[in-house]
Amino acid sequence: MTEQATTRPAGRTVELDERLAAYKGVWVFIEMERGHVHPVSWELIGEGRKLADRLGVDVWGVILAPPGEANMVAAGEAYAHGADGVYLMEDPILADYRTVPFNNGLCTLVNQFKPEILLLGATTLGRDLASAVATTLATGLTADCTALAIDLDTRSMAATRPTFGGSLLCTIHTLKARPQMATVRPRVMAMPPRTAGRTGRIVNVPLNMREDDIITKVLDYIPDRDQEQAQLAFADFIVAGGRGLGKVENFRLVEDLAAVLGAEVGGTRPLVQGGWIGAERQIGQTGKTIRPKLYIAAGISGAIQHRVGVEGADCIVAINSDPNAPIFDFAHYAIVGDAVKILPALTEAFRARLSANRKSI
Amino acid sequence: MHVVVCIKQVPDSAQIRVHPVTNTIMRQGVPTIINPYDLFALEEALRLKDQFGAKVTVLTMGPKMADPALRKALPFGADEAILLTDRAFAGSDTLATSYALSSAIAKIGQTEPIDIVFCGKQTIDGDTAQVGPGIATRLNLQQLTYVSKIVSIDKGARQIVVHRRAEGGVQVLRTSLPCLITMLEDTNHIRFGTMDDAFRAARYQLTEWSATDAGVPDVAQCGLRGSPTVVKKVFAPSAKTVKASPIAGETPDALAKTLIDTVFTAHPGLQEDLENQIAISTQGASS
Ligand SMILES: Cc1cc2nc3c(=O)[nH]c(=O)nc-3n(C[C@H](O)[C@H](O)[C@H](O)COP(=O)(O)OP(=O)(O)OC[C@H]3O[C@@H](n4cnc5c(N)ncnc54)[C@H](O)[C@@H]3O)c2cc1C
Numbered sequence A: 001m002t003e004q005a006t007t008r009p010a011g012r013t014v015e016l017d018e019r020l021a022a023y024k025g026v027w028v029f030i031e032m033e034r035g036h037v038h039p040v041s042w043e044l045i046g047e048g049r050k051l052a053d054r055l056g057v058d059v060w061g062v063i064l065a066p067p068g069e070a071n072m073v074a075a076g077e078a079y080a081h082g083a084d085g086v087y088l089m090e091d092p093i094l095a096d097y098r099t100v101p102f103n104n105g106l107c108t109l110v111n112q113f114k115p116e117i118l119l120l121g122a123t124t125l126g127r128d129l130a131s132a133v134a135t136t137l138a139t140g141l142t143a144d145c146t147a148l149a150i151d152l153d154t155r156s157m158a159a160t161r162p163t164f165g166g167s168l169l170c171t172i173h174t175l176k177a178r179p180q181m182a183t184v185r186p187r188v189m190a191m192p193p194r195t196a197g198r199t200g201r202i203v204n205v206p207l208n209m210r211e212d213d214i215i216t217k218v219l220d221y222i223p224d225r226d227q228e229q230a231q232l233a234f235a236d237f238i239v240a241g242g243r244g245l246g247k248v249e250n251f252r253l254v255e256d257l258a259a260v261l262g263a264e265v266g267g268t269r270p271l272v273q274g275g276w277i278g279a280e281r282q283i284g285q286t287g288k289t290i291r292p293k294l295y296i297a298a299g300i301s302g303a304i305q306h307r308v309g310v311e312g313a314d315c316i317v318a319i320n321s322d323p324n325a326p327i328f329d330f331a332h333y334a335i336v337g338d339a340v341k342i343l344p345a346l347t348e349a350f351r352a353r354l355s356a357n358r359k360s361i
Numbered sequence B: 001m002h003v004v005v006c007i008k009q010v011p012d013s014a015q016i017r018v019h020p021v022t023n024t025i026m027r028q029g030v031p032t033i034i035n036p037y038d039l040f041a042l043e044e045a046l047r048l049k050d051q052f053g054a055k056v057t058v059l060t061m062g063p064k065m066a067d068p069a070l071r072k073a074l075p076f077g078a079d080e081a082i083l084l085t086d087r088a089f090a091g092s093d094t095l096a097t098s099y100a101l102s103s104a105i106a107k108i109g110q111t112e113p114i115d116i117v118f119c120g121k122q123t124i125d126g127d128t129a130q131v132g133p134g135i136a137t138r139l140n141l142q143q144l145t146y147v148s149k150i151v152s153i154d155k156g157a158r159q160i161v162v163h164r165r166a167e168g169g170v171q172v173l174r175t176s177l178p179c180l181i182t183m184l185e186d187t188n189h190i191r192f193g194t195m196d197d198a199f200r201a202a203r204y205q206l207t208e209w210s211a212t213d214a215g216v217p218d219v220a221q222c223g224l225r226g227s228p229t230v231v232k233k234v235f236a237p238s239a240k241t242v243k244a245s246p247i248a249g250e251t252p253d254a255l256a257k258t259l260i261d262t263v264f265t266a267h268p269g270l271q272e273d274l275e276n277q278i279a280i281s282t283q284g285a286s287s
């Protein structure tokens, strides 16, 4: 991303040269860890479907995995979520993620079947792999996109991501190289509906590598004990605080309300930096993206890096003493006032309402 | 042992303001700092200096003004500092950046072979986490991203074992040197340099390299020309067309009741979902 680039004439119709025009179709890398597919893969198939429909092409899932039944199950799920086909590369070498064999495998597939768009989840695996693949293929890669669209004039993908500085977004195109690559963080795109019984094609391609030629070895895998990270991203109810709470002691007010709602707690980056909450509780561009049914934000200004992490929430209630706070631009309910006074009142009111109702059932 | 640390000079994001009318970033007068993530990489490199007597070279690509970032890295204990600066690099995206940096690293390695290249996890301005893997791919170095710990290094066998953060767990990886490591944040604390380092840093003459000095093989792969991505549009996020509904009340209690009534009416099912959730979480607490 560069500032100089913005001064270039935009909107010009580009005839894709023959070499690039040979690239067709939208691919989604299906991320499997020990037989388990990361849900971001289905979110991307849903998004890929929309792009493909605009372009009039197919959506393909790409599975790189050790041989096993899990792969056909994953392929079936890919169809159910909207894929037309799956490229399957099976090899025991692919049992654990390592950059070299995955990069090799994915680049082999791209060079052979030439997709115009390749999407990956912005997970630790997806980012590691996407960067290696984009560098190997000398093509453009846009990280952590929050929106993807097609510019039909140029037949190119418009990848939008937050940019530097706090309140701006930018849209990036890859015009002179293929495939156009992007990563998207989990939970940024909605989970597409699942159509049971939808089927597709499968294309098997060998990896053609030998374990002896791979220098990096996986000695062990230590699963995380606390599943805290997953909980925040997938929680239905979240109460979060920001710097507007004033002092660390006031964060208890957020926790009290969360306890009454059975909700998870989160916060903005300054709270993490100030040591009020752990990094795993940060919500936003460099923290977790959330899609809860109810999000209550107290003392949060609503900077773009926070906004992109919470826009998928069904209902956002914001408490901020400044009526002009940016958070009111995307919240559904605006409470202008002192969070320190309002949070306890909310806690009591929810307690009364929810328990009263439970007794009456 | 020789290690290179890639650090970037970035504007202190806490002090960036966006012009309210033109929507452009107001950089004037914004102080610059070393990309905070890169300090974890630098500290890890300095620990190899403590342990193995490794030589630590820091490398920055940027405009001539990027000089202070390098200067700041020296008093921590870095031995050499190289500023890669050339008009040809202006407007680089991550692909072009990794091209320029890897050319310079290859050049550095010609005088003294490199065992490990360190990068930060990501920058706070570009924020892509792409440049590190880009360098590894170009230089054919074993790529170790999101490293939380260097477990051991066997200098004789030229082997390294690290912990790498993966989704849902930690991978323990063993590989051969040379390798490229991107350090995870909060894995260490940058040290206070010694007085000796401070004195040496004050007298130190930075090395400045142009594209030619760095032996960049093909300038066409640098800067704007070498960047496949094009920024087409920079814009402010639009306000929702439907404005947030204001909720008010005489007292906080009255306001709270109004909010709950309004939200539960507008979102039927929410109350039941909440009650189910509470049932689950109290169960979880008691079991
Ligand atoms: C590359 C990059 C990545 C970033 N990633 C993230 C991220 O992932 N997540 C994130 O959150 N931020 C992120 N940030 C930081 C982001 O830009 C903002 O600085 C941050 O979100 C602001 O946090 P805040 O709302 O808590 O604090 P502030 O911006 O200081 O806002 C405090 C708000 O509280 C209000 N207030 C004050 N007193 C009261 C009161 N008594 N009652 C109610 N309201 C009150 C104020 O009106 C104000 O709106 C990132 C920044 C950069 C540059």
Ligand SMILES: Nc1ncnc2c1ncn2[C@@H]1O[C@H](COP(=O)(O)O)[C@@H](O)[C@H]1O
Pocket (backbone or CB within 6 Å): B006, B007, B008, B009, B035, B037, B038, B041, B059, B060, B061, B062, B094, B097, B101, B118, B119, B120, B121, B122, B123, B124, B126, B127, B128, B129, B130, B131, B132
């Ligand atoms: N201009 C640069 N000069 C030196 N190192 C850089 C530069 N840009 C990126 N890096 C390194 O690459 C890492 C990832 O950067 P990014 O891909 O921008 O998130 C940073 O933490 C730095 O270690």
